[in-house]
Structure formats: structure tokens, C-alpha cells
Amino acid sequence: MTSVPPAGGRELDVVVYGATGFVGALTAKYLAExxxxxxxxGLAGRNLAKLEKTRAELPASAHDWPLIEADADSPASLDAMAARTRVVATTVGPYLRYGEALLAAVANAGTDYVDLTGEVPFIRYSIDKVGEQAAATGARIVHGCGFDSIPSDVGVYLLHQAVQADDAGELTDTTLVVTSMRGGLSGGTIDSMRVISDLAREKESRRVLLNPHALSSGPNERAAGDRKAEPSDMAIVAASTVDPSLSGTLGPFLMASYNTRIVRRTNYLLGGVYGTAFRYGETMALGRNKVFSRVAATGVAAGMGAFFGAMAMKPTRRVLDRFLPAPGEGPSEESRERGHFDIRVFTKTTTGARYRSRVAAQGDPGYKATAMMFGEAALTLALDRDRLPDLHGVLTPVSAMGDALVDRLRAAGMVLEATRLG
Known part of the structure; x- marks a missing residue:
């Protein structure tokens, strides 16, 4: 992973689009280092003066990186940008508001693409509108390449590999448990939630948002999506039902309604390799004490419901906006360094075996850790092309990059492991 292959007719390997934003600048810094x-x-955005300022603040290795003027309101500028590079790494969101023209540009140019979207309707749009064109031109459009949803996607993939290596059957009930996390939501994520809250008022959008298999199909197809066939995204469950090694009560995880769709799409794209009885949910550990954790889990579920309800109403949203980070804002470097996440994913197999994977990293999940995962995903697509699965179109991190991504993330310091428990 120390050499760079020929550019294959493209001037650049990676363009960071949205480089003047908070997470875009962090990603550029990560790549420079x-x-x-x-x-x-290359660094791209709509304001060259701001791009010059961003570049000047990066390490010396970035000071000759080309600057590209590109704007979501100018499809021609996006077409020109996409034609120059192997990979576009975009942080320009909310993607439902600003991302459609870029999808068309990369699909037409056969350019690979990574983003940080947490917007299920945007991915559904991507599949339906550009999926076939991207597959025809050889483009890989890879959504969810940050804290949402690389840990979820890779955590389940590691379980599958371990179970397969032991010939222990197939995955059945599989549950992600956030055991420890320190950090906050980015301003961009909050802005995406605003857009989703608005969409939830529309009948068709609600149908997509509530469908657990909203992304488990091809262009202009819809999976049946029986909501009872998968764990609830707002589940409150006894931890021991997930695995005997756990105690207390598990509460819902904020991003379950997005991450679970990505994992299910991976299983769909890989031909159902996780198993016909594979079911997947995400939770959060809230302590081992049965009484306290049950109260905490109930409080988390109620708080999440109240938060999304408040986001959906303009008067209460205006109040929340006074306290929530705005797009382009983020925590101090000291705060980003103190952050971390530690995630365990548990499964039972069709032979009765139990497995656990662990995915962990230092750094604020939504900022430092995301910049690392996002940067490594872009480098994987750009530099490890001979190791990538032979899949094109609208993909997920694992279906697009598989072992090549896992290896890069491990080399970057991420803990990625899987263990048989019994």
C-alpha cells in the first residue's frame, strides 16, 4: 500500500469535493498526512479563495495540490471535475439537496465516488436514477463511508468471514452493540436530519424511510420490506437475548435506521451470502444493571422520538437550531482527539455457534475517525483497483471494496477482529 499505480488516463487519483467545509478540510488534512x-x-469547491486558504493550512505535501472550482448548481463544472479524477470524495450535503447532479456526473464519466450520506432516500434515488448508468460505465458509487456506515458494514463482514472460515453455517440473528462512544454529531449530519424530517411528511418518502429493505433491490425495484421481519430500529431488548455474555438492557442506536439498510444492501449485492435467516439490528449498551439500564433505554427511546418530532416542527426546530451545530461547524481539535468508539457485533449461526466482532477507533466518531475512514475508502478505490470486487453501480463499502478496505483500515490503526465465543 505504499506505491501508486499509473493514473490510467486521469490527471488525479482523488478529488475532495467540499474541501472548505469542516469535515472536508479534516479529510484533506488526513490525506496530506x-x-x-x-x-x-485535488481540492474542489465553489470558492477558489476559500480553497486556497484551506490548502495553505494543510501540511507542505499538499501545497501543490490543484484547486478545482465546482458547484452543485453548475452541472458542467461537476462534469469537468469528474472527468479529471479516478475518485470523487464528496462531503457536500445534505446530499438530497446538493448531491443529485454529482451522481449524474460520476456515473456518466465512469468515475468512482464516496460520500458521507446518512440519507436513505438519497441512496434510493441514486439506485433508481444512476445505478444502471454507473454499472455500464464501470463507476462505483459508494455511499456511507464514514462512521455511518463503515463500522456496521465491516463488523458484519468480519463475522461472515470468521463463520465461513470455520464452516460454522450461516449468520442468523445479528446485533450491533455500541459499547462505548465519545463524540458528537456533525453539523452536516444535523442538517441531513432536517431534510429527512421534512421528507417524512410525504407519503412516498415515509414508505422508503420505514421499509427495512428500502435499499435491498435494484434500480426501480422495491423489496417487500416486511417491518416485522427485521428488528425494530427503536428496539429495547434484554442484552442476554443478544448474547449470554451480556447483561442489562440495550437501547436504540440513533443511526440504526440508516446503518441497517446499508448492511442489508451489502447482503443483497453479495447474493445473500450472510444467509437466508440473516436478521440485523443495532443497539446501544447503557450499563449492566438491569433496572438502571432499562430506565436509561426507555429514556433514550423517548428522547430520540422527541428529538425527531421536534425536528419535524418548525417552531421547535428553530429552538433546537440555537443549540445544535450548523453545517461547517465542529468541535475543537482537543475534543476530536479525546473521542473514540468501540462497537461489538454479535451473531448466532445456523449450527448454533456464537461469534463476536469488534470495531474500534480513536478520535471523535463524526469527525476525526470519519475523516480517517473516508480518506482510506477513497484511497482504496483509487490505489487498490486490482483488489476490488468486480461490482459496479450503486454499492456499499464492503460490496465495493471488501478485503482491500479492511486492510487499509487496519493499517490506519482501526481495531477490526472477529472471535468465536462458543
Whole structure:
């Protein structure tokens, strides 16, 4: 992973689009510090003066990176940008508001793409509108390449590999448990929630948002999506039912309604390799004491419901906006360094075996850790092309990059492991 392959007719390997935003600048900094020597990287955005300022604040290795003027309101500028690079890494969201023209540009140019969207309707739009074109041109459009949803996607993939290596059957009930996390939501994520809250008022959008298999199909197809066939995204469950090693009560995880759809799409794209009885949910550990954790889980569920309800109403949203981070804002470097996440994913197999994977990293999940995962995903697509699965179109992190991504993330310091429990 130290050499850079020929550019294959493209001037650049990676373009960071939205480089002047908070997470975009963090991603650019990560690439300046960690990309292999000779990697051809460009910075893109709608304001050249701001791009120059961003570049000047990066390490010296980035000071000759080209600057590209590109704007979501100018499809021609996006077409020109996509034609220059192997990979576009975009942080320009909310993606439902600003991302459609870029999808068309990369699909038409056969350019690979990564983003940080947490918007299920945007991915459904992507599948339906550009999925076939991207597959025809050889583009890989890979959504959810940050804290949402690389830990979820990779955590289940590691379980599958371990079970397969032991010939222990197939995955059945599989549950992600956030055991420890410190950090906050980014301003961009909050802005995406605003957009989703508005969409939830529309009947068709609600149908997509509530369908657990909203993404488990091809262009202009719809999976049946029986809500009772999968764990609830707002589940409150006894921890021991997930695995005997756990105690207390598990509460809902804020991003379950997005991450679970990504994992199910991976299983769909890989031909159902996780198993015909595979069911997947996400939760959060709230202590081992049965009484306290039950009260906490109930409080978390109620709080999440109240939060999304408040986001859906303009008067209460205006109050929340006074306290929530705005797009382009984020915590201090000290705060980002103190952050971390530690996630365990548990499964039972058709042979009765129990497995657990662990996914962990240092750094604020929504900022430092996301910049690392996002940057490594872009580098995987750009530099490890001979190791990538032979899949194109609208993909997920695991279906697009598989072992090549896992290896890069491990080399970057992420804990990625799977263990048989019994």
C-alpha cells in the first residue's frame, strides 16, 4: 500500500469535493498526512479563495495540490471535475439537496465516488436514477463511508468471514452493540436530519424511510420490506437475548435506521451470502444493571422520538437550531482527539455457534475517525483497483471494496477482529 499505480488516463487519483467545509478540510488534512507519496489529490469547491486558504493550512505535501472550482448548481463544472479524477470524495450535503447532479456526473464519466450520506432516500434515488448508468460505465458509487456506515458494514463482514472460515453455517440473528462512544454529531449530519424530517411528511418518502429493505433491490425495484421481519430500529431488548455474555438492557442506536439498510444492501449485492435467516439490528449498551439500564433505554427511546418530532416542527426546530451545530461547524481539535468508539457485533449461526466482532477507533466518531475512514475508502478505490470486487453501480463499502478496505483500515490503526465465543 505504499506505491501508486499509473493514473490510467486521469490527471488525479482523488478529488475532495467540499474541501472548505469542516469535515472536508479534516479529510484533506488526513490525506496530506497519510496518502502514499505520489498520490495525486485535488481540492474542489465553489470558492477558489476559500480553497486556497484551506490548502495553505494543510501540511507542505499538499501545497501543490490543484484547486478545482465546482458547484452543485453548475452541472458542467461537476462534469469537468469528474472527468479529471479516478475518485470523487464528496462531503457536500445534505446530499438530497446538493448531491443529485454529482451522481449524474460520476456515473456518466465512469468515475468512482464516496460520500458521507446518512440519507436513505438519497441512496434510493441514486439506485433508481444512476445505478444502471454507473454499472455500464464501470463507476462505483459508494455511499456511507464514514462512521455511518463503515463500522456496521465491516463488523458484519468480519463475522461472515470468521463463520465461513470455520464452516460454522450461516449468520442468523445479528446485533450491533455500541459499547462505548465519545463524540458528537456533525453539523452536516444535523442538517441531513432536517431534510429527512421534512421528507417524512410525504407519503412516498415515509414508505422508503420505514421499509427495512428500502435499499435491498435494484434500480426501480422495491423489496417487500416486511417491518416485522427485521428488528425494530427503536428496539429495547434484554442484552442476554443478544448474547449470554451480556447483561442489562440495550437501547436504540440513533443511526440504526440508516446503518441497517446499508448492511442489508451489502447482503443483497453479495447474493445473500450472510444467509437466508440473516436478521440485523443495532443497539446501544447503557450499563449492566438491569433496572438502571432499562430506565436509561426507555429514556433514550423517548428522547430520540422527541428529538425527531421536534425536528419535524418548525417552531421547535428553530429552538433546537440555537443549540445544535450548523453545517461547517465542529468541535475543537482537543475534543476530536479525546473521542473514540468501540462497537461489538454479535451473531448466532445456523449450527448454533456464537461469534463476536469488534470495531474500534480513536478520535471523535463524526469527525476525526470519519475523516480517517473516508480518506482510506477513497484511497482504496483509487490505489487498490486490482483488489476490488468486480461490482459496479450503486454499492456499499464492503460490496465495493471488501478485503482491500479492511486492510487499509487496519493499517490506519482501526481495531477490526472477529472471535468465536462458543
Amino acid at each position: 497519510h496518502a502514499p507519496e505520489g498520490t495525486r489529490i
